[in-house]
C-alpha cells in the first residue's frame with residue numbers, strides 16, 4: 723500500500739482495516755507494517771528504527787476496535803489471541819539483518835501504543851503512556867495488525883522514531899508534523915533496505931532453511 727487510512731481522518735476502523743482483509747483473500751500470508759511514531763523510551767533517539775515487539779490498543783480499550791460487531795467466521799475466531807501478534811522469527815531475522823547491515827546503533831525493539839490522534843500528546847498523557855510501558859506512540863497500525871492476526875496473517879512491524887515525545891513541562895521543543903516527514907525522508911533508504919532484505923530472506927524461514 724502507498725499510505726493508509728487513519729481513524730483521525732474520519733474512517734471507521736472497519737474501513738481502515740478493509741485492505742488487510744483484501745490481502746487475505748488475495749492469498750497474502752505475511753503483513754509488513756511501517757509507521758512513524760514519537761519516542762517515549764528515554765534510550766530512543768530521533769531516527770531510531772523500532773522493531774515492534776508488542777502493542778497497546780488504547781482506542782480498543784475505549785470500544786474503538788476493528789473486530790467489534792458480528793464476527794465473520796470466514797476470517798477468524800470471535801476471541802483471537804494477541805499475545806504473539808508480532809512474529810518472533812521475523813523479529814529475530816530483522817535483528818540479524820540489522821547487524822549485517824551495520825544498523826545496530828539505530829535499531830531497537832519496543833512496544834508501540836496507538837492513540838487516535840490527530841493531536842500530539844499532552845505532557846500528562848505522555849507520562850501516563852510511559853508508565854503503562856509504551857516505548858513509542860503513534861496514530862495507526864494497531865487496527866491493521868489486529869485484523870491481520872485475527873485472519874491468520876504473520877505480522878512484522880517497524881516504527882520509525884521521528885520525534886521525542888515531550889515528557890517535561892520545561893521542554894521548549896514542540897512536536898510537529900513537518901519534523902515527522904523530514905525524519906521519515908532521512909531514514910527512507912535504510913528502511914527500504916531492511917524491508918527488502920527481510921522479504922528476500924523471509925521465505926527461507928518457511929522452508930526451514932538456516933538464514934545465517
Ligand SMILES: O=P(O)(O)O[C@@H]1C[C@H](O)[C@@H](CO)O1
Nearest residue numbers: 756757758860861862899902
Ligand atoms: O500513518 P503513521 O502512523 O505512520 O503516521 C504518523 C501518525 C500521523 O499520521 C502522523 C503524525 O505526524 O504520523
